[in-house]
Amino acid sequence: MSGPDGSTQSRFRLPGLKGRGCAWAADLVLPVGAPSIARGAVLTAGGRVAALGPAGALLPRVPADARLDFGRAILIPGLVDAHTHLELAALRLPPAPMADWIASLVRETRAWSSSLFLASAKVGAAGTLAAGVTCVGDVTASGESPAAIADAGLRGVAFHEVLGLEGDRAGEILARRLAVLERSHAYRGALPGQPGAGLSPHAPYTASPELYRAVLHACRERGLPAATHLAESPEEARFLREGGGDFARMHRELGSPAELFRAPGCSPVEHLDRAGALEGLRLAVHCNQTGPADWERLRRAGVWVCLCPGSARFFGHPLADAAGMRRAGLNLCLGTDSRASHSSFSLLAEAAALGAARPGLGAEELLRLCTLGGAEALGLAGEGVGQLRAEGAADFAVVEPPAGVPLAAEALFHPESRIICAVTGGEARFAA
Ligand SMILES: [Zn+2]
Structure with a gap:
């Protein structure tokens, strides 16, 4: 577990310099109240969600050091x-x-x-x-x-x-x-x-x-x-x-x-x-x-x-x-x-x-x-708390299901799934 600054104990290199636009990608994004996005991403800026969509389209919109791709994980609203x-x-x-x-x-x-x-x-x-x-x-x-x-x-x-x-x-x-x-x-x-x-x-x-x-x-x-x-x-x-x-x-x-x-x-x-x-x-x-x-x-x-x-x-x-x-x-x-x-x-x-x-x-x-x-x-x-939508609060969590469990909403409730990141206002407050 690491501190919210993304210190060395975290396996992720966290973006999230204050006020800077960042892109956060995962193999599945479940926005709640909107269709799921396979290989999706959330673009954050100024503490809000600037855009939500396919990772392929959103990741190139920010510099490489402002991107974080969680890979095989599910990104959900906080x-x-x-x-x-x-x-x-x-x-x-x-x-x-x-x-x-x-x-x-x-x-x-x-x-x-x-x-x-x-x-x-x-x-x-x-x-x-x-x-x-x-x-x-x-x-x-x-x-x-x-x-x-x-x-x-x-x-x-x-x-x-x-x-x-x-x-x-x-x-x-x-x-x-x-x-x-x-x-x-x-x-x-x-x-x-x-x-x-x-x-x-x-x-x-x-x-x-x-x-x-x-x-x-x-x-x-x-x-x-x-x-x-x-x-x-x-x-x-x-x-x-x-x-x-x-x-x-x-x-x-x-x-x-x-x-x-x-x-x-x-x-x-x-x-x-x-x-x-x-x-x-x-x-x-x-x-x-x-x-x-x-x-x-x-x-x-x-x-x-x-x-x-x-x-x-x-x-x-x-x-x-x-x-x-x-x-x-x-x-x-x-x-x-x-x-x-x-x-x-x-x-x-x-x-x-x-x-x-x-x-x-x-x-x-x-x-x-x-x-x-x-x-x-x-x-x-x-x-915009409780769901991911453009202009809403940039608050989300990332869940990593165990190997072999298909990426779907059901996997969130698997006893061995773990939270690997929590973000509020576009800033990482916790990272595993
Ligand atoms: Zn009580």
Whole structure:
């Protein structure tokens, strides 16, 4: 593995002098939303895609030292991981029932300094780039991850997390968080554009309906996206339906005021809908504990659903019915969640796991979930994130399948395929 400057450990001689036009070729280019190109190339200039087409036509348009031909490899849009917690990359927790796992996570990270969160987020940003991910929908509790995202040259949105069951303190909790948000987005990093900001009420079992409504109001006023964890576990569904159980015990152990929580007696999705906290939400993460009635509510409210198969596997949660959700007209994307609940940064492995669990989803659709689906969910598709097209963001990844595996979309999900390069804004940020 090498640094983003193409230092000597990389087997590639990387072009990418700042601002200079470069051509990147591979035996197969899959632009997403446009036909595949055999022996294709991407021409980049000024951080954008200047042209896309046959390598034979594009390579001669730049000097020889500004060309990179990956040969037997697949060039795809940079992957979009729509749900990460980069700042938890350095944390390892053993599998446990979710309530115990959350309690361990809170106890472990309570003592973390801001510099430790930043260092951990930098580990996460480097790991995610090495997985071919060029854009993240990241949740930050510390407020440190925007700087790590910016430094790494990643694109994305940092959703600032808020929690609190005390409805009468919702305004105060939000105001404190907005102050952190302003500070953490003042930092400037490697890309000309900064990671966008968003807000995230943690989940219906930790955030009051008043807090959800206050967040959504603030998001509407400021034009920010909002995301939340929703309907992740059977324990959450039970806590919302009847109260008590593991989550009540977790609240007591952590000293949070569980007595303020009134079980609404319905599903988590219906709870947010009744509370006026679904309309205006951009992204609902997990949604494992949902059925057709919930899907209709999410679809009507225009909420994107982010599935995290690896995290569901870690906890032993039944995975959402992705194929059913697609049939119901829901927009889907994928996330790896935190390394504290999933050891891998590989979004392609998430997609492969989803494909294996839900055979109705083909390779082309899985690739779309990992790219354009995430970009649309994060509101970045208009900039050309999530696909390769002229004038779009010059963000892409290069995948090398093992010998003998035919070059086709299916090869992206082969367990031995490897990411060999990740580029954002026309600059190589990772090369194997
Ligand atoms: Zn999460």
